Each structure stands twice: as C-alpha cells, then as structure tokens.
Amino acid sequence: MENNDFNLLQQEVQKIIDLIAAKNGKEANDKLVEISQQLDDFLDFSDDDADLIEISRYQVLLNQLHQKINELN
Numbered sequence: 001m002e003n004n005d006f007n008l009l010q011q012e013v014q015k016i017i018d019l020i021a022a023k024n025g026k027e028a029n030d031k032l033v034e035i036s037q038q039l040d041d042f043l044d045f046s047d048d049d050a051d052l053i054e055i056s057r058y059q060v061l062l063n064q065l066h067q068k069i070n071e072l073n
Contacts, residue, residue, distance in 0.1 A: 025072035
C-alpha cells in the first residue's frame, strides 16, 4: 500500500474523532462503518507485513472509537 492511503485513512479517522467530540454519534458511526469497510479492503489486498501491522493498529483504534460512539447513544 502507498503511504498516501494511510494518510487518507488517518484524515478520515480524525473526522470520526471530531464527530465524537461534537457528540454527533450518528454521523460518527456512519463514517466508522465506511472506514471499517475500507480497512477490510486494504486487508484483503495487502501482503506486506508492515502494512498488515498498520492496518491492525487502525482496526484496534476503530474498535475503541466504536465503544466511544456507543457511549454517546
């Protein structure tokens, strides 16, 4: 994967964090689902160990953000 893909992913995750901070759980959850699907696609097409490690870090982060979103509702 390209560094650009991870930069875009980081920006999208930041949008989720911003939505949580604004207590906008619905939009945050919608964005989280979108990014989760994108991560799954990255996982399906990646075979580089460094990429897989980075993807797993994002998966853990998204799981934590999902818990925060559920606390909002």
